Amino acid sequence: MLITATSYPFLDVIWTILVVFAWVIFIWIAITVLIDVFRRHDISGWGKALWVIFIVILPWIGVLAYLIFNHTGMNERRMQDAQMAQSQFDDYVRKAASSSGPASEIARAKELLDNGTITQAEFDAIKAKALAA
Numbered sequence: 354m355l356i357t358a359t360s361y362p363f364l365d366v367i368w369t370i371l372v373v374f375a376w377v378i379f380i381w382i383a384i385t386v387l388i389d390v391f392r393r394h395d396i397s398g399w400g401k402a403l404w405v406i407f408i409v410i411l412p413w414i415g416v417l418a419y420l421i422f423n424h425t426g427m428n429e430r431r432m433q434d435a436q437m438a439q440s441q442f443d444d445y446v447r448k449a450a451s452s453s454g455p456a457s458e459i460a461r462a463k464e465l466l467d468n469g470t471i472t473q474a475e476f477d478a479i480k481a482k483a484l485a486a
Contacts, residue, residue, distance in 0.1 A: 383412060386419045389427050458483040
């Protein structure tokens with residue numbers, strides 16, 4: 354049977370879109386809750402299993418209960434993970450920026466030349482070696 358525009362009114366289309374959108378949001382929130390459950394270190398495996406069973410058996414109530422009882426903990430864990438990731442990224446950038454590349458070797462040699470520790474010929478040799486590498 355062919356469905357035509359007249360057999361599926363516009364308000365039914367809007368209602369279907371709203372229902373699908375609500376389910377997508379619910380699934381997104383449920384996945385977020387399950388991710389948080391498994392990332393937690395403060396509850397045992399049994400506690401995690403009970404939360405998963407509660408969320409699977411009674412999904413709407415389970416997700417809402419988890420959000421009500423653990424909303425501050427979820428935020429703290431998320432912020433902690435973000436701070437740890439930012440800290441690791443900052444450490445990597447510092448390490449990469451201070452690595453012994455040609456520019457940093459030439460800069461160090463220039464400092465030694467300015468301090469009078471090495472001669473111009475030694476500076477030129479270091480510079481040539483750094484640029485050749």
